[in-house]
Amino acid sequence: MLTVHAYAAPSATEPLAPTTIERRDVGPTEILIDIKFAGICHSDIHTARGEWGDAGWPIVVGHEIAGVVAEVGSDVSKHKVGDRVGVGCLVDSCRECDSCKQGLEQYCLNGNIGTYGGIGRDGKPTAGGYSTHIVVEEDFALRIPEGIELDEAAPLLCAGITLYSPLNHWDAGPGKKVAIIGLGGLGHMGVKIAHAMGAEVTVLSQSLKKQEDGLRLGADHYYATSDPATFEQLKGSFDLIVNTVSANLDLDAYMSLLRVDGTLVEVGAPEHPMSVKAFSLLPGRRSLAGSSIGGIPETQEMLDFCAEHGLGAEIEVISADKINEAWDRVVASDVRYRFVIDTATLG
Ligand SMILES: [Zn+2]
Numbered sequence: 001m002l003t004v005h006a007y008a009a010p011s012a013t014e015p016l017a018p019t020t021i022e023r024r025d026v027g028p029t030e031i032l033i034d035i036k037f038a039g040i041c042h043s044d045i046h047t048a049r050g051e052w053g054d055a056g057w058p059i060v061v062g063h064e065i066a067g068v069v070a071e072v073g074s075d076v077s078k079h080k081v082g083d084r085v086g087v088g089c090l091v092d093s094c095r096e097c098d099s100c101k102q103g104l105e106q107y108c109l110n111g112n113i114g115t116y117g118g119i120g121r122d123g124k125p126t127a128g129g130y131s132t133h134i135v136v137e138e139d140f141a142l143r144i145p146e147g148i149e150l151d152e153a154a155p156l157l158c159a160g161i162t163l164y165s166p167l168n169h170w171d172a173g174p175g176k177k178v179a180i181i182g183l184g185g186l187g188h189m190g191v192k193i194a195h196a197m198g199a200e201v202t203v204l205s206q207s208l209k210k211q212e213d214g215l216r217l218g219a220d221h222y223y224a225t226s227d228p229a230t231f232e233q234l235k236g237s238f239d240l241i242v243n244t245v246s247a248n249l250d251l252d253a254y255m256s257l258l259r260v261d262g263t264l265v266e267v268g269a270p271e272h273p274m275s276v277k278a279f280s281l282l283p284g285r286r287s288l289a290g291s292s293i294g295g296i297p298e299t300q301e302m303l304d305f306c307a308e309h310g311l312g313a314e315i316e317v318i319s320a321d322k323i324n325e326a327w328d329r330v331v332a333s334d335v336r337y338r339f340v341i342d343t344a345t346l347g
Pocket residue numbers: 041042043044063089158159
């Protein structure tokens with residue numbers, strides 16, 4: 001057993017505070033990772049503040065982990081000490097169901113194991129990346145190619161794959177018109193990846209405040225959704241729209257922006273149900289879909305793609321004592337575009 005430094009939420013209402021947690025000994029098929037950086041995802045905040053139910057406090061969150069292999073189990077073949085690796089939202093799954101067999105561990109039919117807030121195979125609650133070390137099954141650790149800095153790689157493990165997967169599945173590429181709703185932690189990765197895939201990219205944002213950023217990150221067009229003229233002008237334009245916004249939107253208005261056979265994909269998780277009229281779907285054979293992170297093979301593919309195209313997240317690296325402040329800024333959408341914790345400052 002290894003006692004390591006971490007930051008934990010003691011309850012739904014208290015700020016995060018330094019603590020120590022135990023990491024189990026490395027099993028035959030497991031590796032110990034020396035975590036270097038951990039991204040701050042909005043899900044961390046929803047979970048720790050009890051907005052998605054009982055989190056099982058105290059809880060250590062974080063599922064955008066980048067680090068270096070420090071120890072390997074006797075049967076490990078995929079990683080060796082010193083390798084640069086990442087861990088995303090999952091640390092295990094049943095590995096036997098139809099989804100797992102297809103490499104779609106995110107849709108495991110028997111319930112996968114979350115990087116935090118889950119129960120590991122050892123029967124203990126899982127604890128995430130706001131810590132200096134983690135022990136994981138080798139199959140659930142991803143190789144981070146040279147060519148992406150570890151700090152810029154961390155957010156790819158959740159934000160990156162959350163956008164890559166739908167863009168990949170719905171064939172964003174040359175000749176396709178793709179719109180990304182919202183230019184935040186998720187949206188900015190969507191713009192970068194869709195542009196690198198060769199699609200014509202449009203950002204649909206509430207205002208034009210971040211227009212300069214959007215165009216610099218790879219968008220071809222940028223529109224304010226607060227302007228009703230935007231919806232008139234863009235009617236029937238897009239093959240694919242990815243909605244990264246977690247607030248309730250007028251889906252009917254956005255569906256009208258799709259071409260025939262176009263698809264609007266939800267990747268954010270609004271708190272309240274959203275309605276959509278049948279007549280927003282029928283004309284144009286339009287689809288409304290959802291997508292959740294990505295499986296292990298696709299996450300590796302995404303990291304390789306990002307390295308090949310020189311893509312990382314736009315980040316602000318912070319020390320541990322700034323985590324609570326950073327969370328407030330994430331809630332206020334005051335970050336361009338992802339906070340990353342330097343885990344050397346945790347202890
Ligand atoms: Zn996340």
